[in-house]
Amino acid sequence: MKAYSLFSLARNAMSYHRNWQRVWRSPDPKKHYDVVIIGGGGHGLATAYYLATQCGITNVAVIEKGWLGGGNTGRNTTIVRSNYLLDESAGMYESAMKLWEGLSQELNYNVMFSQRGLLHLAHSVHDMQEIGRRGNAIHLNGIDSEFLTPEQVKEMLPIINLNCRYPVMGGLLQKRGGTARHDAVAWGYARGADAAGVDIIQNCEVTGVRVENNAVVGVDTSRGFIGAGKVGSVAAGHSSVIAEMAGFKLPLECYPLQALVSEPIKPIIDCVVMSNGIHVYVSQSDKGELVVGSGSDAYNSYSQRGSFDLIEHTVGPLCELFPIFSRLRMLRQWAGIVDVTVDRSPILSKTPVKNLYFNCGWGTGGFKATPGSGHAFAHSIAAGEMNEIAAPFSIDRFNSGALIDEGAAAAVAH
Amino acid sequence: MTQSNRLDNGGRIDRSKPLTFTFDGKQYTGYQGDTLASALVANGVRLLGRSFKYHRPRGLIAAGSEEPNALMQLETGPYTEPNTRATCVELYDGLVASSQNRWPSLNFDVGGVNSLVARFLPAGFYYKTFMWPASMWMTYEKFIRKAAGLGVSPVENDPDVYHGTYAHCDVLVIGAGPAGLAAATMAAGSGARVMLLDEGSEPGGSLLGTSKNTAALEFVKNSMQELERNENVRVLTRTTATGYYDYNYITALEKVTDHLGPGNGGSLPRQRFWKIRAKQVVIAAGSIERPLVFADNDRPGVMLANAVGTYINQYGALPGKDIVVFTNNDSAYQVALDASDNGAVVTVVDTRSSVDPAVKARLEQNNIRLFEGHAISSVQGAKGVTAVRIMELSADGDSLQGQAWEISCSIVANSGGWTPSCHMVSQSGGKLKYVDEIAGFIPDDNRQKKSCPNISAGSCNGSFDTDTCITEGIKAGLDAAQRCGLSASAPSISNLNVSEIPLGDISPIWLVPTTHPVGEGSAKHFHDFQNDVTAADIHLAAREGFLSVEHLKRYTTTGMATDQGKTSNLNALAIMANIQGVSIPEVGTTTFRPPYTPLTLGAVGGQESRELFIQERQTPMHEWHVANGAKFEDVGDWKRAWYYPKDGEDMHSAVQRETLAVRESVGMLDASTLGKIDIQGKDALKLIEMVYTNNWQKLAIGSCRYGLMLNEHGMIFDDGVTTRLGENHYHMTTTTGGAARVMSWLEEWLQTEWPEWEVYCTSVTEQWAVMALNGPKARELLQSITDIDLDKEAFPFMTMREGTVAGVPARVFRISFTGEVSYEINVPARYGKHLIEALAEAGKKYDLCPYGTETMHVLRAEKGFIIVGQDTDGTVTPHDMDMDWIVSKTKEEYLGNRAQERVDTKREGRPQLVGLLTEDPTVVLPEGAHIVSEVLEAPPMPTIGHVTSSYMSPNAGRSIALALLQDGINRKGDVVTLCLMNGDVIKATVSDTVFVDVEGVRVRG
Amino acid sequence: MVNPIKETPLKITTLDTDGFKVEELPYINKINLRGDFESQACNAALTGLLGTDDCQLETNTYMHNNANTLFWLGPDERLLYTNSDPGSVIEKWCSMPGTAAVDLSDYYTVLKLSGSKVRDVIASGTPFDVHPSQFRVGQCTQTRYGSATVLMSNHADTPVFQLQVRWSYAKYVFGYLERVSNYV
Amino acid sequence: MFIVNCPYCGDRDQTEFSCHGEAHIPRPTETAKLTDDEWGEYVFFRSNPKGYHRERWLHVHGCRRWFNALRHTVTDEFVATYKIEDPRPPIPEGGQS
């Protein structure tokens, strides 16, 4: 891999950019890999990257049915934070946060990780109690968190309407929270993994999981059978489909989750704002669009489109909280297929099939975990046992009852 | 100020109505009927903006909503609006527009240096740099962000109002050009309810911009007359169909008063947002001309040929006197003729080596020079075209040869063919197919869902002459009506013979070569003007492996600007196809997503704003609370009285006063918001037994009991008191926030799981207004205004009596959330205000104190009563709440029973509810504070619990708190440590949860 | 007994503009009836209450006789507006097996909408099609208006509509009607 | 934005309804006899098919009846809606799930 730098950019400019390398190769699939990863989203690529660079397993393929990064990785609102309530989640997301903090350098690819601060708003006594609890929990987990008064909120966000329908009573700030460039995360990991020897195979759909003697031996794909010592499924919205191929069900369902962007404008909002009380999730991208998270529809769907009603109920609150946005315009809306578990926490787990591992259930909030999830999953696959960070997220918890219920504990999305 | 480029005659402008406007501070005149763009054309203004990345000077490209370049900051102050396409702004008197993305001025823009270093800024350069040192990214980012973006957001609140509405029709027609007009008239003639939408300020579509268009305008007029006569027809102009969703749900934005200028709309809304459900949809959205991609094709003055024609014919403005028409198809020849007829010197450069002699002949009549088999090799003039150079194209079209000719000109009118507007079809889920004859995609599998198909007609279907458009429109209109069960016969319409030259033999040339290989000379070949994406960027993307069209889009940002690639997408695909040596359909298109053109946020969300943004529910006693100085708290949608500060009191002192008063004399609380459900039927008891954890068999008629509800995870999800009113009749109460959830929970089980049970549930929340009287003097006070015998034997704790209170019928429940003698008085809601007034009056003698929810919380905490949602959080079982007493050991089934037996729910050491007494009784713990198992120098520290409720209790004479603590029940008496966010370390003793009247005698008193 | 107050807690009660009028209907007793409405017994009981012969209602219709109105709410659910005493109606109704009845007289506010703009005002808040060909006199439906659930009925071609809504939503619905009536 | 056919009220806008997930999952009886795994299966595990899905809907702003629907989760198109007590309509020819 040729390193990127200001120097390389200048040098290549001289040769009219004729000499840039492929960012990743497009090899034909081999007959057999030590590990096959299903799904070329951020999590799958990160898993492959860490397998190859940290676990010494380089005979790895990532099988992607479409174009890499085209799943939820390519369609999320890019919010990154680690201020989770429960210890298990804090462990996962903070490990991710630490990796984010050096990711551009590690990958030699600018993922534009922007720690511009993430502000949760509280609009009721109940919200205040919720952030009170969460703020303390996060703080004691060694993760940064600060309470803001409404006045401090106004200072950070002069354009906010504090006296909206549910007046802003306070805020919880994670300064290290922010956003990252979603596509760059997928591309950066792909480039890194490819350089470490991983075969990234796009336009190749897994159509079957082959199991012999209750152990996985490979996958059937649209490009033929590919043998594998171990298989990691990181297929997000399609995890149930893969599970069905392997003969079991998962405790999750898929819903459309929507988002939209406005036309680009000069900088107007400098942090990420999340209001669970009136449902506003907004930040401004480096290119200038307001990136706005919408809601998820309550019906199961793989259509990658949702109902318009949710868009209305996203834009309404946005204009309630930021009335000055009323004359701005929405440029594009889209949807992803999110795989949601009952406790809104992910699954990183062994399965009833030997050597078949699942990483899924990230639902509406897994982008921020990409590095941490890939890291934990790679080490777990390599070891054949979920590591300390991944272990609490096993499928067994749905039978034992040991849920990791951030949602029930706080009713927080994203 | 004279309008230098205005023609003496023609166009649809009203020369008797001059309008003045300013652009970048300079004043100009235009006419009624102009757009901002046409007025600028008429005034000879070519430089209109700076490009996004390289800050190159830019002018108009188009005349319609596909315009990628001419984005303006419209108006100022609260009315300002960024990124407005000049082509879509109708001129009004006093309009103020300014250019964007330049500093200090449009003419001299510092950002223009980007143009000089453009070479170092290829697609995606930012992914490759700005990484060192790591800490510097936030600084780099600040500059990048400042440089990016286009216009500026308003910073004042929007003074305008918006209207949203639903609409229904049998046939919706999108686009009122010849095809759409024909379709709408046919459908309407069949008796269908019809809606016809068009973006333009008047119907007619492309017909308005054709020359010698008497017959065409006659057709438009006749069609409109017919439509307007029909009361089943709604024609909406200035209305863009923005989205096409499932089941023929189409959204549209109508600009109601924008064209009148800010503040001139009177009482009308600025814009109206339509949500239309159509049985059938006819798409007649026309087509968009494609630019040719040639060297420096972004210079101001390089325009789409058809736009030049439109400015001449529709607006009576000639963009320039020397025009070079550059084309690869016949349609631009009409523009050449029109320009020449209006006095321009025109030269045509055609990339095709031999042009249809019939077409050629028409040029000759006008003395227009024609260069066949030639192409523009360069464009001169940075801030506006001054000349072009042309050279001969090689036979394969891949290179230029021979000598370069220079032709001076101010306008280059170019046409690379036409792209049918398939946006709506595609949004609806329809598939497209590529057709070589037009070098473009047209609708293929022309249907959304089997049940909701749509039909495309006219040029959006790839038919480029007017008479065919009309024929297709007629058929589409009749077909659509027929599918609605209506019919009519097709009329015979004679050909319009509009003056136009159709496409002819198009010879696609996707990238016009120059003397240098692409990307190597100083020239740039733009295909996406707004995002500054060039053919060289596509080459780079391909080289680096971004081969998928979706990667291409995201890596180069082509098609992602505010025009969403209306003019650029096909060119980009084609260039990528050429690089890869595959066909265009093999490369495929990116996904079309709504909206078609950018959609005002206020229009989408504006109607349900301010007081209509989530209903504010108030109790019947609301006015009384207001009159008595209450502060309110939002609980769900309800406004609840929170506390009643007296002069100068803050919340704390008011609550302390109210809390004492309740235990000393008597207090009253508005409890109307609690959910109430009437349950009847012979299986009512069965239902109640299933949804609550405890036993209900023995509850006597007239008695009340407290119950906990669990979900099937075994976790507490609501609680409340239920009273048996009759043999098979119960009155259930729920928490305020849980009312709807519980009602739905009961119905769900009844209807889906036990449909054979005979139980009827009816919400009666709003039927009753409820006042709770609490305190030692409650009985005496209430007795003074009721005919019910309140004697404690006659009316014991946990029973209900009916009678009158303050002269109105009432149900009085003797239940208590404070541990005091307490009566919850329910009266029909219309008496609520009467009741509170009567209580206040009668209460004067007894020091009656109105109290709010905050005091209620303190009072219940003093007694250790939980609040679901505060002391519980959805992960808590009855056992965790130390409430095993309420869980039946004898019932075989109830909801949530099995879940409590799971390994984890049964495990030792789960968090349990306990009391906490701080070492220092004056210290009130913050709610949410955590208990640590070990105090360390700094976090992380292991935590074992947290405070759920915490108050200063005047009745306990100290601070009290409730907490969830691991293995809490076994830790009673232990001293635990809490670490606060500010670093304070507080010690507290784990205690029982009851802090006042531990024996519970007062409540029965 | 104080004088029975014949009003719901809605405070703003009328709006009278060009082409659009909203009045709160006078208080009337409202009783929710449940049971098997196909049965003879229920039909007979309703006949007694309403004074009409056949009280079988088509889905989403209502019938009106003397000051009584009976609305279809669901397959086993009707709503009765009546001046009769709710207590005795309920008692009589519940004497039949398999039935239930609840007094909801105070639960709802009923708004009467009239004037030429009515249909456009309604269309601004509900996705239900109120075109005369789709929603005729004698029809009723539950749907939503803004975010409130309403029972809407068509009473005359002039046109006259009724909107029934839980009173805690009445102010909101009224405000909604008022706002959009300015725009249509 | 779907049109949902309420088996009682007819075609209505989607926003009058709410959807409540997979249908035909009866609550087990004698739950005490179930293993944790069996109980977990009932409460949490779902088929979540990419294809035809039977699911429960509630006409929440209408007649407040629950009913079932057969819908395709890729096209989002309804095949049928049916009352709780009605027999299950068949999956269209060639479909599976």
Ligand SMILES: Cc1cc2nc3c(=O)[nH]c(=O)nc-3n(C[C@H](O)[C@H](O)[C@H](O)COP(=O)(O)OP(=O)(O)OC[C@H]3O[C@@H](n4cnc5c(N)ncnc54)[C@H](O)[C@@H]3O)c2cc1C
């Ligand atoms: C609108 C929206 C907003 C969001 N906002 C946020 C946010 O602000 N912050 C946040 O942290 N998270 C957010 N999320 C969630 C986040 O996007 C996801 O959790 C995360 O991106 C999941 O990454 P992934 O790599 O697991 O999945 P994906 O990126 O979806 O990758 C899965 C890949 O598997 C492939 N695949 C599936 N089936 C097969 C098969 N049979 N064969 C081969 N390949 C297959 C898919 O094509 C896909 O590329 C949001 C999601 C959405 C939709």
Ligand SMILES: NC(=O)c1ccc[n+]([C@@H]2O[C@H](COP(=O)([O-])OP(=O)(O)OC[C@H]3O[C@@H](n4cnc5c(N)ncnc54)[C@H](O)[C@@H]3O)[C@@H](O)[C@H]2O)c1
């Ligand atoms: N000479 C040529 O080669 C050539 C090429 C293309 C078109 N044409 C001419 O153009 C005309 C095409 O007729 P037509 O009826 O197909 O199209 P049209 O262009 O006349 O009308 C389409 C109309 O749809 C409107 N529209 C587009 N998208 C819309 C949306 N989302 N919402 C609302 N309105 C929308 C446009 O404003 C326009 O008025 C014919 O006269 C044809 O001859 C000629």
Ligand SMILES: Cc1cc2nc3c(=O)[nH]c(=O)nc-3n(C[C@H](O)[C@H](O)[C@H](O)COP(=O)(O)O)c2cc1C
């Ligand atoms: C953070 C973020 C920012 C985006 N910004 C833009 C944008 O500026 N312009 C644009 O056209 N689309 C933008 N998109 C949307 C994409 O074009 C696209 O809709 C999305 O990736 C989903 O893919 P699909 O629409 O092809 O299904 C953005 C998407 C994301 C996730």
Ligand SMILES: [Zn+2]
């Ligand atoms: Zn219904």
